[in-house]
Amino acid sequence: MRWPRQLMSLLVVLALLTGPPVVLLLLIGPPIRGWPSTEQVRAWVQQPLTEQSLTAALTIGAWLLWLLLAYTVAVRVLIRLRTTVGWLRRLPLPTPLQATASGMAGAAVFGVATNQVTIAPPQPSPPLAAGTPEESDEVSPIHKDTAANKDGIHLAGGWLPDEVAEQVAAAAALVWLRRRRDYQPRPPDPHRRDELDTAGLPPTVTAVQAAFADAPAPSVAPEPSGSFAALLGVFPVSGLGVSGPGTLSIGRGLLITALLAGHHLRTPTLITTRATLTSLLGADAPALDRRLPQLTAVETIHDATRLVESAPSPRIVLLLKEESDGYDVKHLAARAATAGGRIVVLGGWPAGSTWQAAPTGHLHDPSRPEEPGPRLCVLDQVAATDLLAVIVHPDPAPPAPATPHPPLPHVVPPKARLPRQATRGEPRSRPDASTRRLRLRVMGEPTLLVDGEPLTIRRTAALQILVFLATNHPNGATTSQLADAIWPAVPRRSLTGRLYTTLSELRTVIRDASGMHVIEHTDDRYRLNPAHLNVDLWQLQAAIHHAASAVTNTTAAWQAIVDAYPADLAAGRIWPWLDPIRETTRRHVINACAALADAEPEPQRGLAVLQAGLRIDPYNADLHARARSAFTADGDPEAATELQGRYQRLMSEAGLDEDAPDRLPSRASNPTGVSRQ
Structure with a gap:
């Protein structure tokens, strides 16, 4: 119980606050008894180190220490009060109907006070299954917005609407699917190299994933085209200037939102200048257009105008005020509107309408002060860079040289221990640990x-x-x-x-x-x-450790890895920290499957091993290529064609078509963002 310790702490604080002043006032008196006279000041200058002056200095020092202590306690009390008031403000108030019902129930209870009332004891709640959330469980680390617009989540670097956050979570799942597809199995090796593509995603991305870890899937997935059309509909057809303290943050949010929409539509959705990219994202930003098919970066406004005229498709054109004049921007805005797009000028637009941007993402039209404006995604530079990591195409990197890898933890059978004896503070009826x-x-x-x-x-x-x-x-x-x-x-x-x-x-x-x-x-x-x-994971790790160092009977060691893998690590869970560990573990198992298939002299048994590997990772392209080759070598090209057709359908459902750019999967079709496979 914590209340005795809290009570003791309170008594100690009260003693420290009241004790020193009482002692000082009783023994020494007040630190200053009026202002010193001229003669006293002259005497102190001539003789500063006297017994009286030293006593006064020590007394003043003691009072200053006490004031510092009192100030610290007061600050802590104010912080605690502010936290409590904020918590009370977040308490849900009863609706009028609930208040009326509560009043009627109270009146009924007090009206029959003279009668004996028997209240049945509350029934115990049924036990929940392992991992089932309860009402008293922790508050989600990503708090829902309690302002006028409640459809969003807060991050350390900004705010995202729910729809944008869902697209980020889907894009993060797509990153892991792409890594699973592109991985090439290799034989178990005690000196295997580090896998660079199993690193975890940036913190902003994992925060968004955590917000949807236990969230139900939407009943109806938003249409990608409708999502982009809604984004375009926020701005006037003639274009818009944005000015105010939230301008750059909204510009980054608009950049991320448009690029995510381009993932869905498989078409370029954003045109901007390299100067604008540098202003929003930093010096390394201009090279992003080579890795983002949705983004087109140009040098000047004239280049943007020629691009809009030559490729008339709905796009958002994002510019800075400093790099344009009125005529060029108005001409570009007219061309963009003809194609169904919009132009947004960051920093204000003297030749057109300019809205004020708040740091929270709210836009306000000065010409309509009574109407609430829309709220857009807002991001700082770090958060925007983190989110870009899940939608840019990775640069092809040369193979890393083989480097020693830390060995897997070797599970040693534990030594027998004596059963723990019950202490004086524990009940004697506890189960016997030895059994x-x-x-x-x-x-x-x-x-x-x-x-x-x-x-x-x-x-x-x-x-x-x-x-x-x-x-x-x-x-x-x-x-x-x-x-x-x-x-x-x-x-x-x-x-x-x-x-x-x-x-x-x-x-x-x-x-x-x-x-x-x-x-x-x-x-x-x-x-x-x-x-x-x-x-069970430790048994699998022990098998992997043994196979990596085995010199003889390697086939049995590889088979032990496959046998120790009944399902994915924490299957069905979308905990962000789990993805790198889950993918590394899965790769060890498909490495063993590929090694077994290569070492199998009988084609039919080798094909069965490859099919077992496909059940473990149905997204791996290399395993599918091996299986198709095995079917063809076995004289069954129809089975190879059927396998290829199933694989293409699987890739299409996941958003990884082999003949088209990657697109984001829908959370409605798979609530977990396809990372549960």
């Missing part, structure tokens, strides 16, 4: 089993912590690593209490069910105790 068997299954649906029975874990964050610690065995994780993984983009100072509460509840639930301490905390790191817990 309990705990198993954590993270391949597939994450589940903690106690004697074969699943243990209910109410908090989704607690389940994440278990899987995160299992994937980081035996190094474990610090509190900051756990907080950054489970709650990205949330200030760490506000997560300490939430993390400790989740960990404490998780450890208590496991200890009450098994009598064991599964999560250890040593050297400021949390670790899973392998003596009390068996994890």
Whole structure:
């Protein structure tokens, strides 16, 4: 219980605030008894170090220290009060209908006070399955906007409308699908090189992914063409100037929004000058047009005008005020409007309408002060650069030289330990730890089993912590690593209490069910105790470690990897930190499948191994090419053609057509953004 400690802290603070003034006033008196006279000042200058002057200096110093303490306490109290007031403001108030019903219920209760009323005890709520969120679970680290426009999410570097955020999450899933498609399996090697394309995505992207980790899919997916048309409809047909403190932030948001729309439409959607790109994104921005088919960067407004005239399609033309004159911009705006597009001038437009831009993304038309303006996406330079990372086409990089890779953690069978003895503060009726068997299954649906029975874990964050610690065995994780993984983009100072509460509840639930301490905390790191817990991922890692160093009987070692992989790591979960680990683990398994197929002398058995690899990763192009070649070599070209047709349909559904630019998949067809495969 924390209230005794809180009460003791309050008493200590009160003692420090009241004790020193009382002692100083009783023993010494007030620090100053009136202003010094001229004779006293002259005497002090002639003889500064007297007993009286030293006593006065020490007294004043003591009073200054007390004032500093009082100021610190006052500031802390004000901060706490402001936080409490903000929390109270966010409490949902009852609607008029709810208030009326509550009043009627209260009147009924007080009206029958003379009669004896028997109230049935509340029924216990049914247990939730592992990982099911509850009402008292943590608040999402991405808070919904409570202003007039509620359809958006806040980030550390700005604000995104829900539709734009969904497109970012889909684009992030597409990055991992593209990496799965392009990966070429290689035999297990103890000196395998680091895979550069398994690195995690930027923090802004993972924050957006976390916002949709547990969100339901929309019932109807927005049409890409309608989305871009709605964006064009925000601006007047004749063009618009944007001025105010939020101009550059809105310009970056408009840039990202238009480029994401171009992903859907598979057509160029934005024209801008290289000077505008540099102003918005920095010195490295002008080279982006080579990696973004949706973006066309030109040198001058005349180049933009010729481009609009030669390719009449709806586009947004983004310019800076400093690089244009009135006639050129008006001519370009007319041409863009004829093609169904719009022109936006950042910094104001003397020759046309100019709206004021707030840092929150709200646009305001000065000619219509009574009408609320639209709210656009706003981003700072870091956030915009992070989001660009999921929509630019990666530069082809030369193969990296082979470098030693840190060996996989080797799972050593734990030594037998004496059962833990119950302490004086624990009930004697707890289960005997020596007879309990705990198993954590993270391949597939994450589940903690106690004697074969699943243990209910109410908090989704607690389940994440278990899987995160299992994937980081035996190094474990610090509190900051756990907080950054489970709650990205949330200030760490506000997560300490939430993390400790989740960990404490998780450890208590496991200890009450098994009598064991599964999560250890040593050297400021949390670790899973392998003596009390068996994890299927550790068995797979041990098989991978053995196969990478095996010299003889390698076929059996590769087969052990395939046998130890029943399903994807935490299948069905969209935790952003999980993607790099999941993809690395999957690649080890398809490496083993490819090695088994190459070493198999019988074509039919080799083909069966390749088909097993396709069930593990149906998006890998190299495995499909191997399987088609195996069908053709076996004299079954029809099966090879059918396999190719299924693969093309799969790529089309995922947004990775081989004969067309990548497009974003719909969250309605796949709520997880296709990263669950």
